[in-house]
Amino acid sequence: MSDMSGKMDATSEDQAEVLLRQLLHLKKYEVPEASRMIKSKQNIMRQVREASSRKRWSLGDLLEVNVPWFFAEPRYGVALLFVVFAGLQFWGASSRNQTQDMTGIYTPGSNVASFERISTISTNSISYPKLPDNYQLFPDAPRGDSSVKFVGRLEEKK
Amino acid sequence: MADDVNPKPGEVPEADGGIPDADLVFKAQQGDMQAFDELVERYHGKIYGLTYNMTSNREDAEDLTQEVFVKAFNALPRFKGNSSFYTWLYRIAVNKTINYRKKRNRKRALSLDQFDQEIKTDDIYHDLTAKGSPLRNLSLTELQKKLNEALQSLSEKHRTVVVMHDMQGIPHEEIAKVVGASVGTVRSRLFYARRQMQAELTEFMK
Numbered sequence A: 001m002s003d004m005s006g007k008m009d010a011t012s013e014d015q016a017e018v019l020l021r022q023l024l025h026l027k028k029y030e031v032p033e034a035s036r037m038i039k040s041k042q043n044i045m046r047q048v049r050e051a052s053s054r055k056r057w058s059l060g061d062l063l064e065v066n067v068p069w070f071f072a073e074p075r076y077g078v079a080l081l082f083v084v085f086a087g088l089q090f091w092g093a094s095s096r097n098q099t100q101d102m103t104g105i106y107t108p109g110s111n112v113a114s115f116e117r118i119s120t121i122s123t124n125s126i127s128y129p130k131l132p133d134n135y136q137l138f139p140d141a142p143r144g145d146s147s148v149k150f151v152g153r154l155e156e157k158k
Numbered sequence B: 001m002a003d004d005v006n007p008k009p010g011e012v013p014e015a016d017g018g019i020p021d022a023d024l025v026f027k028a029q030q031g032d033m034q035a036f037d038e039l040v041e042r043y044h045g046k047i048y049g050l051t052y053n054m055t056s057n058r059e060d061a062e063d064l065t066q067e068v069f070v071k072a073f074n075a076l077p078r079f080k081g082n083s084s085f086y087t088w089l090y091r092i093a094v095n096k097t098i099n100y101r102k103k104r105n106r107k108r109a110l111s112l113d114q115f116d117q118e119i120k121t122d123d124i125y126h127d128l129t130a131k132g133s134p135l136r137n138l139s140l141t142e143l144q145k146k147l148n149e150a151l152q153s154l155s156e157k158h159r160t161v162v163v164m165h166d167m168q169g170i171p172h173e174e175i176a177k178v179v180g181a182s183v184g185t186v187r188s189r190l191f192y193a194r195r196q197m198q199a200e201l202t203e204f205m206k
Helices: A002-029 A032-055 A059-066 A068-072 A074-102 B021-027 B033-055 B057-077 B085-106 B118-119 B123-129 B138-151 B156-167 B170-177 B183-200
Strands: A103-107 A113-117
Touching: A002 A113, A002 B033, A002 B118, A002 B123, A002 B156, A032 B021, A032 B057, A032 B138, A074 B057, B021 B033, B021 B057, B033 B057, B033 B085, B057 B085, B085 B156, B085 B170, B118 B123, B123 B138, B138 B156, B138 B183, B156 B183, B170 B183
Parallel strands: none
Antiparallel strands: A103 A113
């Protein structure tokens, strides 16, 4: 008996569901007036064009539009940043060397500033005399001081 | 039907052989207004259908449809293509419609579109109005009013799934992406919503 009533309930539920589906199906026939839809589309495009003419592109927007992969794939963006950083380091280092190489003394010559390499300029500096290899910088410890004794030179091991 | 308000299940406009959505979106992102115009042409009917069925008010639906497309245009530079344009646009439309109704904080009077005359050639309509059917004594206008009232009695989240699934034929998986819930949640909301609508329409169900 309970089986029977259960089946009847299930059937009435199914029927209700089918009826609801049929009713919802009818809603597909509710259609807007074509003229209103055309007007609506025109309004959208007018608003969009207005928005477009007012729009000021920020740097972020421009970057996102022109290099979207940079933002879509952050790992490539990070890799590119690393390459740029390394490039800048290399460029900075080489330009520093170049600047050092170009260091010189500017001498007034016939009213025109000129540049001369430092190696080409003669200086008045006194060159140190060449010392013998076994030149002793300090004399032996004074006599009577037994705590310090000269024991000879350290020979370089071969 | 005049405009593609309620698409057939699983129908994807770009499958018609037109330019793929992704290409149009890319062009629109570069500032090509013609491309955005094409996207509006492609999805206007669907978005109107969604907002109309969500509000049962054609003036509100028109306003919302316009707002959705303008918002989509403004947000286009931030569209990364992680989901399809169709899903992204639907997400904007659903959120806009829910917020719009929250702001109004009251039920608006129904303002319904006319039934297309083609309905009279529909087999289901014939079944429903045939002798012995509980709806035989109901006029089309009354039927439409009752149906929309039952729909509006649902909560926003339940109405969203009924409209998207039962009226627009969007699959559960796609609805889940749009509403940001699991497929199981979508199914359960749909089940509950149908039950509630049946209860609302109980006088016709006898």
